[in-house]
Amino acid sequence: MTDIATLLPPLMSGAVGPGTLSGLARLSGGANMESWSFDWAGSGYVLRRAPSAAYMADRPFGHADEAALVMAAHDAGVKAPEVVGVLADGDGMGTGYVMRRVAGEVSPAKILADPPPSLLGDLGRELARIHRIPMDRVPAAIPLMDTREALAELRARFRSYGGDRPVIALAIRWCEDHLPPPADPVLVHGDYRMGNVMVGGAKEGGGLAAVLDWELAHRGDAHEDLAFGCMTVWRFGKLDQPAFGVGSLEDYFAAYEAAGGVKVDYDRFRFWLIYRTLWWALGCLQMGQMWRSGADPTVERVVIGRRTAEQELDLLVLLDAEAPEDERERALPSSPDIAPAPAGEPTNREMVQAVRDWVEGAIKPASQGHAKFEAVVAMNALGIVLRDLDAGVRAEDRALSEALLAGTTTLAEPGLLAKLRRDVLEKCAIDSPKYTALGQARAEWRG
Template sequence: MNDLAERLATAMRRFAGEGELSALSRLSGGANMESWAFEWSSGGRAAPYVLRRAPSAAYMADRPFGHADEAALVIAARAGGVKAPEVVGVLGDADGLGTGYVMRRVMAEVAPTKILGDPPPSLLADLGRELARIHAIPLATIPPAIPHMDTREALAALKARFFDYGGDRPVIALAIRWCEDHLPAPADPVLVHGDYRMGNVMVDANGLAAVLDWELAHLGDAHEDLAFGCMTVWRFGRLDRPALGLGSLDDYFAAYEAGGGGPVDRDRFRFWLIYRTLWWALGCLQMGEAWRSGADRTVERVVVGRRTAEQELDLVRLLETEAPESERARPLPPSQPAAPAPTGEPTNREMVQAVRDWIEGAIKPHAEGHAKFETVVAMNALGIVLRDLDAGTRAEDRALTDELLSGTATLARPGLLAKLRRAVLDKCAVDSPKYAALAAARAEWRQ
């Protein structure tokens, strides 16, 4: 921490002139990048800033553009009237801080559950208008390194990644095949934020305050951005509010169009809702692979890797409308029986439970900041293991996966939808038992 503070203070003198750094602390969250809050005092006044960084250039090696281009994009967005943070400087090799940039800190709420618990009345309209502004940024002002997404090529890349990760999850195969069969015609490209959702926007009493996290930006179809924040996972339990957990799709689309966005095509929106749910299912698997390969050994990675179950549940709920009514009404097969109660020496389950209880009682009460966040994640990981040891539930089925990818099996096959429903219910109950869509699916499927 002291070394980081000293190096960051040296960089800030280059960005902002003489001053002193204080109150350096790592912010919680951030699935890919580190964020550090601090204050910089100059002329008797202290101002809040945020350092966004990756620990090393190697961490950024497989990304289409680096932090210098990301910072340039944020600057261009702000110049185009978007509520993007103000960038004050980009790190260089000599700073010894990895790659990243420094922004003035926006003092507003970012936690989705807090925002959605009491959102400002204008927020849905704000988000629709702001997305229209992002899509209106002149392409000539966007850094050349920002890539163009060809949907057909991107889907083929997702399919290849699926095979890299085992290629044996039937629900993911079902979604890939559906996307292949429903690929839309190319759209006129706009700047797509790529991660426009609750968790990446800041909100104050007046409404939208800032749009964060531009690392997935690219040129592509505007409907991708419209759909992403409407995924079930990013509505944080507000299942009755399909637009970002805030309201209706009609109101969201109307705000987007009134703000200068193009007409919304509902079929194209549905494609992107399914595509991005598929994309995040594979993104979760990728997190697990990052841990397994040694690229990132944080406990957060293995836990997020198990969130694939959430997306598989959501994909079944999105795609089940393709099945005949007789299949949608078919009862589900039973779950596997629970493991028998232990006797004799302590079982693996009991040993894991003992470690989890120790973390909860001896470690968590004394943890602070990011360490507390990691403690909770570790407890979640052990909770998954406990439930998995009891249930023995697996999601892999290579033979069925191959049939779905080839089109030999469809949701018209008798009993297939019921089998997939049972599989995703049982897997999500192990991996994410508090996921709001799990309770909704149980009710819908009479479980």
């Protein structure tokens, strides 16, 4: 923070004009990028930058192109932030850019507790505006997605991560078998969901205030953006509201089409809903790889790596309709027995519990801002370990995964769907016990 406080003033003086830096603070959250809020010359700004040079090394475009894209979107009338400066090598702060701060709420929990009446329509309208940005206004570095090649990359990544998750293998094979023909490309935001949109309060007039986080933008199929915010994980517990946790798909699609978006194809939408759920399952696994490589050593990476369990559950919910009816009605096998804890010296479980209690009682209360957020994440990590030590089982199976990838085994195999259902329920109960979809799946599957 001290370095940023020293290095920001020269940048802001050149970009905006004379002023004094105040209120510099690291914002909580932000799974991939650092965000710093500050004031300069009486106005609010946000610095967005990479946590490390290694993080940006394999990205298709850098922050300069991302900033140019955000500026193009802002100029086209999209509610994108206004970029006022881009970091250069001589600035000493790495890569990133500075935007004018937008007033509003970004927390999905707070937004979804009482969403503005206009929000679903705003989301549909704004996405249509993004998709209508002329291609000649999009920076040349923004890549064109070839879905077949992207799917092949997901398969390769799955194998590089161990290739032992049967539900992920099932989803890869389904996507390969249901690949839609190419669509006319539009600018795809790539991360259009709750958590990346800002909603104004009463003072700001309510409704959608800004679309954030453009780092995953590319040229591609409009239905990819349409589906992403409708994934179960991005509805933050609002399972009865399939569009962003805010409303119905029909109302969302109607608002999008009325604002000039492409005609929605439900089969294409389903493909992208499954594809992006698969993509995020592998994205969670990738977080663990980033920690192992040292590219991002934060405890948050480790915890997000275990959120793969949520996506495996969601994938099976989406795909179990492919199984015969008698398999969908089959009873689940029993949960595995838990071995009794040994007596004597403190067990691994007790030692982890002692550390977790110490973080909760001594570290968390004394922390503030991002440090407090990290303490909570550390407690979550230790909670996962405690539950895993109790259970002593996981859901990995490389041989079954290979058979599903090859198509030699399908959900028509007697008992397979029931086994997969039990496995994902047990795994999600360890890694994400508060995940809302877990309770619903238990009820529907009688698990």
